[in-house]
Amino acid sequence: MSRGNDLRLKLFATGAKAASLYFKVNQEVYFCPLCRRGYLIQAVIDGTLTLEHVPPKSLGGKPLVLTCKDCNSGSGHSIDSAAALREDVESILDVIMGRKEDANPRAAEMIVGGNRVQIRVSRSGGFTELKLVESASKPDALQGAQDVLETHVRNGTGQGEEIRIEVTRKAFHTKAAISDLKTAFLAAFAFFGYRFALHPNLRPVREQILQPDQDIIGNRFHTTLNDEASLKEPTLIAITEPLPCIAAIIGKRIILMPEPHGDRKLYEIVRREDYSKTFKGNALGWPVSMEFRLDRFLARNKSAQMTHNGETARKNATDGD
Numbered sequence: 001m002s003r004g005n006d007l008r009l010k011l012f013a014t015g016a017k018a019a020s021l022y023f024k025v026n027q028e029v030y031f032c033p034l035c036r037r038g039y040l041i042q043a044v045i046d047g048t049l050t051l052e053h054v055p056p057k058s059l060g061g062k063p064l065v066l067t068c069k070d071c072n073s074g075s076g077h078s079i080d081s082a083a084a085l086r087e088d089v090e091s092i093l094d095v096i097m098g099r100k101e102d103a104n105p106r107a108a109e110m111i112v113g114g115n116r117v118q119i120r121v122s123r124s125g126g127f128t129e130l131k132l133v134e135s136a137s138k139p140d141a142l143q144g145a146q147d148v149l150e151t152h153v154r155n156g157t158g159q160g161e162e163i164r165i166e167v168t169r170k171a172f173h174t175k176a177a178i179s180d181l182k183t184a185f186l187a188a189f190a191f192f193g194y195r196f197a198l199h200p201n202l203r204p205v206r207e208q209i210l211q212p213d214q215d216i217i218g219n220r221f222h223t224t225l226n227d228e229a230s231l232k233e234p235t236l237i238a239i240t241e242p243l244p245c246i247a248a249i250i251g252k253r254i255i256l257m258p259e260p261h262g263d264r265k266l267y268e269i270v271r272r273e274d275y276s277k278t279f280k281g282n283a284l285g286w287p288v289s290m291e292f293r294l295d296r297f298l299a300r301n302k303s304a305q306m307t308h309n310g311e312t313a314r315k316n317a318t319d320g321d
């Protein structure tokens, strides 16, 4: 059996154990946190339960949880490829703006003085090189762009007409944000467990991830932090103010999700114009494995209450670890 299978079997066992605590059943069933369908161990063997990288593999994420093939390869694929595309565009922008060096030319589309042309961008030794790709651009647009650039070179930087460079932005930004939402949701699932993921308050989140073409929760679930606040490592945060919710910080982006005990109308509240963007809360870190803290904690507390016996309660409390 391959290493991928070993890992999936391990995740299955961890998930099924948490699910049995949540649903109070003894059968070994793993529930896909997105579509809530239950799977027996056969689903690991036949490949119906698949490894899900959080963040997506293309963005350097590691396998963290299992989701079913339908959720992973269907809508999941389209939102994750949008996130990869967005990363690509941002990386090209960094090269153009001189924030990053990359000697490998990257393909991009650029508008120079109203002319839409294909370019290749690279940056090394402190110089950004923009190369017009003749074969992929329309001849008159290419000529127009060349004229603008030559005028710019003749006049020198900072003089004459300002050059406008726009890297084309497409509809992938909405889908990329939904991919962030999936990353946030699955990380919170690994951290808290089924008691978080399957809670009715999280239903709009699951639906939005599974139907990225529909507008279910609006577009205010994500916002961008200012430069100083961005973090290198992704982090989950239990937000306490202005209203209790769970947030994930991924790079410069902050993604908001309802919490089981919070307001299920979170997204209606953040849609209001007067909504404050100043958040206060406690950093929780980022799960490196399925921790399922809520499922285990509540199971522990229950056994402690029921036994009235210090010894048994302590024993039960350590069983789950």
Ligand SMILES: [Zn+2]
Residues within 6 Å of the ligand: 032, 033, 034, 035, 036, 037, 067, 068, 069, 070, 071, 072
């Ligand atoms: Zn599923």
